Amino acid sequence: MSGRNCGSARITTVLLDLDGVLMDHRAAAREAVGAWLGERATPDVVDAWFASMAVHLAEWRAGTSTWAEQRRDRLRDVLPLLGEPVGTDEELDALFESGYLPAYERAWRGYDDAAPALAALRAAGYRLGVLTNGTETQQRAKLRVLGLADAVGPVFTAEAVGAPKPDPRAFLAACAGLVVAPEEVPYVGDEPETDVLGARGAGLSAVLLDRDGTAPPEETAVIGSLAELPGLLRP
Ligand SMILES: [Mg+2]
Known part of the structure; x- marks a missing residue:
């Protein structure tokens, strides 16, 4: 060596x-929000998603939140901005796994x-x-x-x-x-x-x-x- x-x-x-x-990661996350929400992914919504991600991933890093819970918390922050109800934990998990997550994974480069x-x-x-x-x-x-x-x-x-x-x-x-x-x-x-x-x-x-x-x-x-x-x- x-x-x-x-x-x-x-x-x-x-x-x-x-x-x-x-x-x-940031480009992938931005692309994923657009793919997930379509025309509802306004600049304000995208900014809110990034802000929420920063807060809740920091909580996960600090050990005050679980990986699953930080995902739910991001949806709890952003769904009201879209005029959508915040569902149960199970509904939030299903929404994350059918909406944002697969779009994020497709955007990995x-x-x-x-x-x-x-x-x-x-x-x-x-x-x-x-x-x-x-x-x-x-x-x-x-x-x-x-x-x-x-x-x-x-x-x-x-x-x-x-x-x-x-x-x-x-x-x-x-x-x-x-x-x-x-x-x-x-x-x-x-x-x-x-x-x-x-x-x-x-x-x-x-x-x-x-x-x-x-x-x-x-x-x-x-x-x-x-x-x-x-x-x-x-x-
Ligand atoms: Mg880094």
């Missing part, structure tokens, strides 16, 4: 986020820069892994659909490791699973606090993937595309 140097640390392994880094960057990193001698906040079933299915399941190395989900980013335990569990010291690993994520500050808090280095040009001005380890990653890691 040909390790690289970045500052004083030898980098052997690159750990990557999934949503927003390898897969365009990888970023164009993902597969080439993963190949370039492997060719440069780095080991790879994925650490993602989400469930085993859904996150592994995304990687299969994207055709990246065999390209990313070991996959660690918040569900499987028992802690979500930015909890240091999530990053340390992934490093333990890869049998690598945290200081040898940069984490590549798209969220400044969850990913970048979270990784640094666990002793990893971090790179912010800023696809939309909204990086905090004080952040210095920033790339606009995964194509820039191999060059950034090179000494």
Whole structure:
């Protein structure tokens, strides 16, 4: 293995986020709301869906809601905006699984820069892994659909490791699973606090993937595309 140097640390392994880094989750979610609701997917409704998703996924990450309940809560927030009644838990589950979810799954697509960057990193001698906040079933299915399941190395989900980013335990569990010291690993994520500050808090280095040009001005380890990653890691 040909390790690289970045500052004083030898980098052997690159750990990557999934949503927003390898897969365009926001585009998929936006497309799914449109497919599910048709002309009722007004900008206000789409904004409300994204806002609700952020709130209730945060509750799931904090352990105050279950995976099923955060899905129901999103529907409880948005159905009244559509003038529709909020049904029982069973009715909400059926609606999520027949409406939004299959449309979201049909919209899963990888970023164009993902597969080439993963190949370039492997060719440069780095080991790879994925650490993602989400469930085993859904996150592994995304990687299969994207055709990246065999390209990313070991996959660690918040569900499987028992802690979500930015909890240091999530990053340390992934490093333990890869049998690598945290200081040898940069984490590549798209969220400044969850990913970048979270990784640094666990002793990893971090790179912010800023696809939309909204990086905090004080952040210095920033790339606009995964194509820039191999060059950034090179000494
Ligand atoms: Mg992300």
